[in-house]
Amino acid sequence: MNFLTALAIATMFALGLFQLMRRNTIRSATGLVLLSNAVNMFLFTTGAYDGVAAAYYQAQGPVSDPLPQALVLTAIVISAGGFAFVLSLLYIIAERYKTSNSDEVEGLRN
Amino acid sequence: MPTTLIFPFILLATGLLLALAFSHPAIRPRLTSERMGWILALFPATAFITLLLAYAGKPAETPLTFSAAWIPSLGVNFSLYLDGLAALFALIITGIGTLIVIYAGHYFHGDETAWRFQAYTLLFMSAMLGVVLAGDLVTLFLFWEGTSISSFLLIGYKYKDEAARKGAFKSLFITGGGGIALLAGFAFIMVLSGGSDFATILTSREVLQASPLYPVFFGLIALGAFTKSAQVPAHIWLPEAMSAPTPASAFLHSATMVKAGVYLLARFNPVLGGNDTWFWTLSIFGFATMLTGAYLGLKQNDLKALLAYSTISQLGVLVALIGLGHDYAYKALVIGILAHALYKSSLFMSAGIIDHETGTRDLRLLGGLRKQMPILFILMLIPALSMAGLPPLFGFLAKETLLASAVYKDLSAVLTVIFPLMTVLAGAMLLAQSGLLIRGTFLGQPTDPKHPPHGHDPHWGFWLAPAIPAFLSLLVGLMPEPGFLVSILADAAKSVYGESVKVSLALWTGFNLPLGLSIAAISLGSLLFWQLARIRPILASILPNFSANNLYDATLNGIAWGAREATLLQRGQIRFYIGVMLFTTVAIFLSFGALPPLEKLQGSLSFEDLGNHFFWLRIIILLVALLGSLASVLILRDLHAILALGVSGLAVAGWMALEPAPDVALVQVVVDILATIILVLTLTIIPRKLRKKAREFTLNRTRFGVFRDAFIAFSLGLLVFVVSLASLNTRDERTNLAEAYHIDGAKTLAGAKDMVGAIVVDFRAIDTMLEIMVFAFAALGIYTLLHFTVRKAKDQETEPEEHRNPPGEPRGSFGLPTSPFLHMLAYAVLPLAVILALTQLIYGHDQPGDGFTAGVTIGLAIASWYIIFGYNATKAKLTWLNPVRLIGIGLAIALVNALLGFVFGKGFFAPVDYGAMLGISAYLPVGLVLSNAFIFEIAICVTILGASVLILDNLGHPTEADTESTALLKEIGQE
Structure with missing residues (x-):
């Protein structure tokens, strides 16, 4: 199971990076989602695992680490905000440079 | 009194502030520069007397010291130290400094900007005094750099004169470079002698001189001192610094700054000499x-x-x-x-x-x-x-x-x-x-x-x-x-x-x-x-043409050449930059061998190590996540790729639910849906032909590019795989990162059964506060970007809005009439979403769900209105929906609530149970606790609702509705 989980995390991470390196700006944006999902899953693995009970008061049995969960919760929200902002940048690029090809965005050069 | 050592600095700082105050337009014309000089000279003069008295009054054999904790974790203090050497320099600095301030008043006769020169002079004087009075290497270095910077300001005072600018730059370049060497030398001394204060260092002669590194740190310190004190061949900055106004030259280049290097060598002579x-x-x-x-x-x-x-x-x-x-x-x-x-x-x-x-x-x-x-x-x-x-x-x-x-x-x-x-x-x-x-x-x-x-x-x-x-x-x-x-x-x-x-x-x-x-x-x-x-x-x-300036010029030209060559890497392709960064990351990881030990990776092919809880479900969910992600890359049509991406995100949410982390899973679900919706909405506002053109190179036509990127991604993926596998395999051995205080205190301290919720809204409430602010500001940023840059320009050239979207029969966001059944559905969804949100708010403390989920839930219901009724009709129907105002209200509630914790409780965000305070707890619905955590949840909900609606508003605004949405519809129809 660990093997499969790690494989899923790594694959999503690698696919996200691959997408990030595309010229098509929309594809880069989707890559960002994959990447943040993979990172969030990875953050879960940094916590302790003490059982299958959710981290609630008087849970049945030992509970898993609530701290990474709280961190991931925050991370999800913030990456969602950032993602929306990136999308608005895509729109602006399309408006100003009339392209969805990141290589054609001039102004970074020189 | 040891604080007498602080007193001169306070005096000089007061003088500095006064000099700045003299720049006020109400004072400036009425105060001649001469009078200003005489007034300001009182401060260094008093400092001189203070130092004289402090020195005369101190016991003959022991230095006068002052120390205040600065970075206690590193053992660094802000320390001052007055002995004979320091006193000699300090008296020269303040004594001649006093004369300089008076002199400058006359020198700048009739110049209304004299205050600026005086302020720089006093700034420099404080820094220089700090160098000679410092009793700690870090303190000394700080003031040392202060003299470099303030003398840069003084030399470049006549900044309109090119010679002054060049001279100022040259002095900063040379003395600043020496400063870096000095810092490195100090670091050696601090490590070897085990402290940064003079008391430690002045008694570490044997350790320092016996060290095989002695030539290294002595060389570094000598470099710092020689550049500052204009020793050959670094002397070239001093003649050019003469482009400073003469009062500055008289002060810096005779009595003070150039002597800083001499002081430093003299100070370390008993230790290093x-x-x-x-x-x-x-x-x-x-x-x-x-x-x-x-x-x-x-x-x-x-x-x-x-x-x-x-x-x-x-x-x-x-x-x-x-x-x-x-x-x-x-x-x-x-x-x-x-x-x-x-x-x-x-x-x-x-x-x-x-x-x-x-x-x-x-x-x-x-x-x-x-x-x-x-x-x-x-x-x-x-x-x-x-x-x-x-x-x-x-x-x-x-x-x-x-x-x-x-x-x-x-x-x-x-x-x-x-x-x-x-x-x-x-x-x-x-x-x-x-x-x-x-x-x-x-x-x-x-x-x-x-x-x-x-x-x-x-x-x-x-x-x-x-x-x-x-x-x-x-x-x-x-x-x-x-x-x-x-x-x-x-x-x-x-x-x-x-x-x-x-x-x-x-x-x-x-x-x-x-x-x-x-x-x-x-x-x-x-x-x-x-x-x-x-x-x-x-x-x-x-x-006639030989001087060390040739060396300096060659150095500067070399730096400029290097910078020019380095910009060749700046090809203007963001993806190229990303590729380089990722590749370097892999290279660094591998070269440091920072990989987990192999035994952590063994035994992981077994599928039974988690006690078989939801065994097949987990496998299916992970496979869905994998396939969804893969599909989002391979599918060429944007819309379908985005939907595949949404599926993979939902699978991740499912994985989180099985973790079990129900709160996170809920948030992941709503965020995933929101992200998918805004991605689709973005598709509608980016012109179709651009996307069609971009699609041609989604997977580059040159095979090499795809392979290169795939290789980089694969290497990093492998790295992540190894690290996460090691991390997963050792999970059972680890103890909770959350401290017992949080786990046990969730119910008793925060009154919440939900530990994650307790951490989010109680223990780490300020984090959460900042988190919703980030989200809100991202939304406001989108609004500003789109509203004031692109759309404004656009609105001027296109026809008024009502022409584009005629009133009458409501049209969906794709510009086509929607069925009455969908209308009914929309009318039903919004109240249901609000009820769902309320439930989450009230019971969120004990059950999965929180203010964030609640806010996004309502936001999603409104998104469905946008899709079904279209932008304008939704705006007309939901008049209360003013996103910016909602964000403001939400953040205001959060802040006031936090401050109330200060008033009624033990501090900012401290838990307060208002229900118990007012004695109405018993009358409230079961499970509802009227605490400030509850109010905070409401604030989060309102803020997030406002922010997500603002995002939807701007990314979903049908700017090119007629051309775009029909095209998108065709695209859907085709597939």
Whole structure:
């Protein structure tokens, strides 16, 4: 199971990076989602695992680490905000440079 | 009282603030620069008196110290330390500083920006005082850099003048570079001696000198000191720094900043000195600088340049003296420091007056000013004679002791010949320089009789400042043994030497070798001066183009070349940058071997290690996540790819639910849906033809590019795989990152059964507060970007909105009529979403769900309205929906709620149960606790609702509805 989980995390991470390196700006944006999902899953693995009970008061049995969960919760929200902002940048690029090809965005050069 | 050491800094800071206050338009026209100078001079003058009293009042043997914790975790304190050496420098700095402030007031006569100069001067003075009073390496370094920066401001004061800018840059470049070396050297010392305070360092002589790293850190520290004190070949910045206003030159380049390096070497002499490396380095550089400065000075025609080179020469003398390492040298050192500070500051200030009154300081244009400016003639003659080393002035004494230490008996035979020879030569040249200075300015006739220089003695306030050090130069020479001065000099020499040094200020020490050498120097100098008119053309013809500036220019050109070459990597392709960064990351990881040990990766092929809970479900969910992600990459149609992405995100949410982390899973679900919706909405606003064109290179047509990117991604993926596998395999062994305080206190302290919820809204409430702010600001940023940049320009060229989206039958966001059934559904969804959100708010503390989920849930319901009714109709129907106002209200509630915790509870965000406080807990619905956590949840909900609606508003605004949405619809229809 660990093997499969790690494989899923790594694959999503690698696919996200691959997408990030595309010229098509929309594809880069989707890559960002994959990447943040993979990172969030990875953050879960940094916590302790003490059982299958959710981290609630008087849970049945030992509970898993609530701290990474709280961190991931925050991370999800913030990456969602950032993602929306990136999308608005895509729109602006399309408006100003009339392209969805990141290589054609001039102004970074020189 | 140890705080007396802080007092001078407070005084100077007050003066600085006052100088800034003088820039106020209401004050500036009413306050002449002269008066401003006199007022501001009170502060350094008081600092001088304070320091004098503090020094006089302290016990003779022990230094006065002050220490305040600064970075306790690193053992770094803000420390001050006053002993003889520090007192000598501190008194010179504040004493001459006072005169400079008065002098500058007159110098900047009628200049309304004089306050700026005074502010810089006081800033510099504080930094310089800090350097000599620091009792801790970190404190010392901080002030050291402060002097570099404030002197940069002073040299570049006339920033409209290119020479001033260049000179300022050069000095910053050289002294700043030395500062970096110094920091590195300090780091070595701190590590080796185990502390940064002087008490530790001054007792670590054995450890430091025994270290094999001694040459390294000594070299670094010497580099810092030599660049600051203008030793060859770093001396080149000092002549160019003469483009500073003369008050700054008089202060920085005679008495203070250039002496910082000397101070540093003197301070560390007891610890680092007394060995061959120290002796040879300081002697070679010191004597080389002495000769270079004396020689180059003779070539100059500019008054200030001449003075600058004689300063360089004198600095070389001081550095060499520190290297010599016997008590007589330290006597010569302290006398030399004081004598030079007195005569050189006076000469600089007088030179400034000449420049100010006649409009030039070129010796070829000046001359014959004796009759026009008699007072100034006398005032300049005294320090010039002191510089020449003639009796009965202080400078004579300085030269005598210098010669005496050059012939000191402990030196080896060769050196007892070479050192005195060089000293005599340099002394002779300095004498010739003094003569040149006086003759070129005051004696004889103007060089150009057609344009004789005009000038007259200035107002007494102007010449008072140079008069005082000039007078002191004479007085100290004449007085037999001024008691206090002797004791402070002896004390200073003792700080440098480590043992007591006998200092006497008697001019006449009998017929001895130093006196003979002195006479030789004076005779040679007189000869040189007499034949100067013949010698100078010869001097000018020797290596006219050779100087250390060539080295400096080559360095700067090299840096510029390197920068130009480096920008070749900037190809303007973001994906190329990303690729380079990722590749480098892999390379760094691999080269450091920072991988988890192999045994952590073993035994992981077993699928039974998690007790088989939801075994197949987990496998299916992970496979869905994998396939969804893969599909989002491989599917070429944007819409389908985005949907696949949404599926993979939901699978991730499912994985989180099985973790089990129900709160996170809920958030992931709503965020995933929101992200998918806004991605689709973005598709509608990006013109179709652009996307179609972009699709052609979604998977690059060149195979190589795809393989290259895939390789980079694969390598990093492999890295992540190994790390996460190791992390997963060791999960069972780890203990919770969350402390018992949080786990056990969730119910008792925060009143929440949900530990994650308790952490989010209670224990780490400020984090959450910032988190919703980030989200809200992202939304506001989108609004600003789209509303004020793109859309504004667009609205002007297109027709008014009502024409584009005619009223009447509501149309969905794809521009087509939607069915009544969907309308009904929309009307039902919104209230349901609100109820769901309320439930989450009320029970969120004990059950999965929180304010964030609640906010996004309502936002999603509104998104469905946008899709079904279209943008305009939704806006018309939901009049209460003003996203920006909602964000404002939400954040305001959050802040007020946090502050109420301060009022009723134990602090910002402290838990307060208002229900219990008001005694109405019993009447509330079961499970509802009217605590401030509950109010915070409401605030989160409102903020997030506003922000997500704002995002939807802007990304879903049908700007090109007619062309775009129909095209998208066609695209859907095709598939």
